[in-house]
Amino acid sequence: MVKYLYILIFLLSTLFASSQPNPQSKKITSNFFPDYHELLEITPALKKKKGFTNYQELMTFLNNLKNKFPDKMEIKFIGESQKGYEIPIIFLNSENKNNLKVWFKGGLHGNEPAGTEGLLYLLDRLLNDSSLKHLSDNTNIAILPMANIDGYIKQNRYASNGLDLNRDQTKLMALESINIKQAYTNFNPDIAVDFHEYRPYRKDFARMSDFGITSLYDVMFLYSGNLNVPENIRVITDTLFVKNARSILDNYELKHHDYISTTKHLGEIQFNQGSTNARSSATSYALNNTISTLIEIRGVGIGKTSFKRRVNSAFSIALSYLKTTVENSDFIKSELKKSLNYNSSDIVVTSSRTVEKEIIQTIDLNSNKIIDYEVTIRDALRSNPTLVRKRPSGYLILEEKVELINKLRILGLEVNIVENDTIMKVEKFKITDYNDNFDKYEKMNLQSVKASLVEDEITIKQGTYLILTNQRTSNILTELLEPEAPNSFVSFGILKTEINQILPIYRLIN
Ligand SMILES: [Zn+2]
Incomplete structure (x- = not known):
């Protein structure tokens, strides 16, 4: 009898070890994250039932568009990945060199596919949907859809040497980081959006509420609270670009929040909000006087669940950023000019976050309901200088x-x-x-x-x-x-x- 029990346990354990079960119940998906079926099946991963866009499919997709629109789009390569894949970048250049330049990046973390797919969808729509033509006519656009190809092919967060490319924006230790940053510098964008996905079932979440929680937010916006970023750039990012994108998400009844993520502080689980760290793209770009946002879509670890919904979030936000750029271009140009003269006499070497209790909304896994949950927020968007020097x-x-x-x-x-x-x-x-x-x-x-x-x-x-x-x-x-x-x-x-x-x-x- 005991022997059979051991065999049963062994069989069960191999079963769970070999398949990675989706932590999300069907009930949570249907209650809170129903898929968005109106999205057209026009990109590689949207066309197929299983899996995500691979390198060959990416290149075929881009080359087909290029063949159809040879004068409108340009495919270039920024260099190779560590495994030797040429990394493509697409330019949609308008006739007017004075138009504002918008940089879109996806797939820097290889297991965050909604950004890549959303950018492919965006590219197709900008070329094929004539109602969107004015957006590419009045901006200069660069799209880097699959920044970390080696990771993406394996649906793995990291570059092939194990480095996290979004902790590598100042030290530049990975080949991809150097190639991407050089391409960014060459393009010298005015507005930059970096698409990511986040993990809605974090280990820390299992210890919260009675039987754990999962995040409610379809989208979180990460932008810089770094005090060396000119104040007007911080304000425009928040009160113009993020605000407009939020209202588009409201139209789709998608839920959103400033980016928060758990951190352990003196043994307690707290939440970091916003960013001040130059090692990640949101702040690194902003410190170049670029209007910069990192978008976090709810998606890591849940496979292809609600994938169209996630892709639509990325696509809609990208579109919103282009619209905001076109509709406010004179204002943005004058503010960017002003930011050049932001030679405040002091620079902030180190800063600390404001710490406060706040109520967030979250999904309680026991009741399958939205609950108010009190958390401690360490807010980078309200930072205070702790070491200041003369510039x-x-x-x-x-x-x-x-x-x-x-x-x-x-x-x-x-x-x-x-x-x-x-x-x-x-x-x-x-x-x-x-x-x-x-x-x-x-x-x-x-x-x-x-x-x-x-x-x-x-x-x-x-x-x-x-x-x-x-x-x-x-x-x-x-x-x-x-x-x-x-x-x-x-x-x-x-x-x-x-x-x-x-x-x-x-x-x-x-
Ligand atoms: Zn990411």
Whole structure:
């Protein structure tokens, strides 16, 4: 008898191990997330019952459109993935070079397919639906539909060397990160939207309410609360672009919220809201004075459940961003111009989030009902500066640090070289506190430092690199070069240091 029981347990365990069960009940799907059947079956994954768009299907889809509209669209390749796949980017360029430039990206995490599919759907509609023609006529559009091809083919979040490409926007350690960032810099967009999906059944959620919860939101909007992003750009992102997209979602009765995600803080489960971190795209783009949003659609870990609904969310938001751009183009252009003169005298090196109790709506898995649930929110959209410094007029980087210079150039910064030995007034960083006692993060040996500024007037040698802060992309310099900034070259261990050392990065005064 006992023997048979063991065999039964063994059979059951292999059954569960081999298939990844969808954590979502049919009841939850039909009550809260019914699929959107009006969507046309025109993209590869929408045409087939199982699986998502593979590389061959992607290229066939793009080439078919290109054959039909040879003058309207352009396919280029930004470089290769680590496994050697050429990464395609599509340009829909209008006649007018002065039109605002909009950048769309999907599939940076390989297991988040609604973004990729939504962008393919968008491309098809912009070309085939004449009622949308005015949108591509009055903007210049770049679409990078499958940013992480190696991951996408395996429906795996990571690049093939295991790196998370959306933690790699300042350190640029993966080949894809370099290729994507270079393409971004070359295009130099005014508006950027990065499509992702999020996991609605997180481990932490299983411990909430009586028998666990699942997220209610079809879409969450992640945009930057980083205080070095010009304030008018932060305001326009929220009160114009996100607001308009929200009202489109309301028309479809899709639920939405600012992006929140659980985090453990002193043993308690809390929620982070918004972003200040330059290592991920929402803030990294915004620090280039771009109106930037990362879209999180409810989809990771539930296979193809409600897939048309998810694709429609991505498509509708992309369309909304284009409409908002076209309908407000003069206003946006003048605000972007204003943001260039946002040379506030101070830069914010570190900041802290506002912490508050808030009520969110969520689905209770026991009752299958929407409940109000009180949570602690750590809000990046309401950040307060904790370390402020005077804005330098530039940064000097000593000659031998070519690796840093290459990264800065890929990130869109103009780098000058000092032509003759010149006496300059500088501030040097002296490391006064040093800690490298961390687990590896994204394969990097992190360092955490404090530094004091030491004023000096010295001869700067010919050949030293000089990066001025009066350029459009300069707001990201704080995040890269001020050593205490959480995503800086020092914090990520790209620039190794030790206690009492003077860094080979100087701040230029005047
Ligand atoms: Zn993602």
